[in-house]
Amino acid sequence: MDAAEFRPEDLERITAQAEEMLLRVEEVRKEVDVVVGRGTGADGQVRVAAGADGRLVELAIAPRAMRLDSQKLAEELLRAAQQAQEEAGRKAREVMADTLGEPMPTQRELDDRFSQVLESFESSMDERMRAIDERRRGTT
Known part of the structure; x- marks a missing residue:
């Protein structure tokens, strides 16, 4: 996913997917414990x-x-x-x-995916902040 294509809805979707995965992992943990x-x-x-x-x-x-x-x-x-x-x-x-x-993904795979999502989100936010700053300077 390109940083310029990242939207707030993407973060919501990713968060929902992460929550679902955590629930599934908890189910697995309970079954594996026995x-x-x-x-x-x-x-x-x-x-x-x-x-x-x-x-x-x-x-x-x-x-x-x-x-x-x-x-x-x-x-x-x-x-x-x-x-x-x-x-x-x-x-x-x-x-x-x-x-x-x-x-089940390894911890490293989960960490890598999270890092990619976070990097994409931060890049998108940086671009949006620059655009806001440019608009502010142009109207001031």
Whole structure:
């Protein structure tokens, strides 16, 4: 959008779109907050659950798994945790795509778009202020 083409209605439209997007993002956040991924290791003797943010929310080690040497137990715990985190991430992406109908923009993309709109708005306002100043000088 060219700065000279920017109108006040454009700002209203962009603001309404931003508000709608924020509502949709809030819906997604609520759905993603309950996403849980699960993983297992040591033939099911190690079970891990992770939230969409990747944090582990549950860890269960069956007594039989304690017979493993420490290195093997650590490997099985890591494997189960990675499975849980991958599944939670996949589920979260599915929720976002289902709710938004498209991949969710990154924060950088949102920042870039906002900067473009702000720059266009400021440029348009500068041009309008110059035009007002020129009229004022011409009539004074």
